[in-house]
């Protein structure tokens with residue numbers, strides 16, 4: 318029976334973790350609205366996050382655009398519907414593929430970075446040192462990072478989506494000789510509020526999830542260098558999982574309000 | 578307890594000197610691991626008190642309870658006459674400006690330069706210093722007192738272990754605390770650097786008239802700096818006295834420290 322027991326304890330651990338994360342979230346919302354605000358640190362973190370992932374997001378976005386267009390083109394061509402390409406690609410990128418893939422990339426890059434950074438600060442007693450010197454470490458480290466992720470992820474997604482559309486345009490231009498203006502005309506004709514607004518709102522939640530999970534894992538890091546590795550690793554795993562759950566809920570809600 | 582009561586109590590106990598730290602019956606356990614079992618301690622003004630205990634005996638746990646980084650299971654902790662369990666966050670932070678804490682592993686913020694490390698404690702402790710526009714003078718003074726003024730713009734990763742410890746010491750000094758808690762100031766350092774750090778501690782004591790609580794398992798360090806010693810064994814203060822007195826006792830557990 319050992320196998321059953323491990324699965325059972327794993328499920329238990331998972332729910333304990335969800336509980337602890339909820340408490341952590343509660344503390345975040347309590348501290349985020351109380352003085353003093355760490356604006357300088359917030360700006361620094363925003364810059365860090367954007368700066369760290371910009372290139373990665375650009376490359377990923379570009380490749381997504383290229384690949385999707387290359388892959389779907391033949392199918393549409395079979396039906397004689399190539400002129401639908403721009404609208405199809407833009408809707409799929411903006412609504413779903415862009416946000417999810419870029420969020421996953423950021424979970425890997427930013428989430429693990431936060432987990433490792435806070436984890437090593439915990440292990441080397443830097444967080445304790447902050448507390449002793451009268452600065453609330455939760456506010457200084459956690460609140461700023463979570464907010465920075467929440468604000469920066471939408472920016473990165475919009476940036477990535479744009480690059481993806483460019484990538485798609487390049488393929489279209491090479492294969493079907495569509496002009497730039499015509500292509501983007503079709504793109505913007507196809508997109509509606511119902512596509513852009515929910516997709517953008519959900520990226521805020523994605524960013525929040527990446528930030529809070531990374532901070533949670535790092536802040537309560539177990540002692541020792543092994544603990545830092547585990548913190549970084551589980552930050553990525555847990556936040557990726559959370560991203561999909563949020564995405565599912567977001568699509569569900571969007572379906573009710575916008576009837577896609 | 579009112580303030581008057583506090584004062585009269587401390588006068589009774591030690592007529593001449595003020596009591597800076599007072600721990601009574603401190604208990605702390607982690608699940609089945611009973612670390613502290615009723616530890617008592619009094620630190621008088623201007624005194625150098627050394628706590629010795631072997632690795633894992635709960636020395637770090639004890640001073641973390643002192644500054645409110647850990648909650649004890651039971652027991653009373655008074656810092657300069659204030660019961661720290663009864664303070665709110667602001668009062669606790671104010672009290673912490675009077676306590677310097679040198680961490681076992683230095684605990685420098687490794688994403689900041691030496692200068693930013695030293696400025697960090699100043700940002701929340703404006704009450705004590707007023708709103709300082711230019712911190713350069715304070716930072717230079719603190720770094721000068723540990724002989725590292727030239728490292729101001731380096732990152733902690735560019736410093737050696739001994740230098741890190743000294744910068745950490747400068748960071749605790751910058752608030753001019755009345756009490757300094759040293760958690761193994763010489764651990765992990767070579768004998769020569771250890772001597773330098775010990776010298777530094779004595780100079781600081783003279784210059785700033787601080788009361789110091791020094792945790793160590795380095796006998797040389799204890800011999801040089803201690804005025805009074807407490808041996809922490811089995812979670813209690815097993816023996817108390819001057820270095821000379823303790824080193825002459827024949828108890829087996831005590832002898833083990835002085836080999």
Ligand SMILES: Nc1ncnc2c1ncn2[C@@H]1O[C@H](COP(=O)(O)OP(=O)(O)OP(=O)(O)O)[C@@H](O)[C@H]1O
Nearest residue numbers: 607610612630631632633634635636637638639681
């Ligand atoms: N956060 C914690 N959670 C669980 N156990 C802990 C925690 N902190 C300390 N302990 C346990 O408390 C005991 C005392 O630890 P402490 O760090 O105080 O030892 P120490 O006397 O400072 O030793 P050293 O000289 O090695 O620094 C150890 O057995 C340790 O395992």
Ligand SMILES: [Mg+2]
Nearest residue numbers: 636637681760
């Ligand atoms: Mg220790």
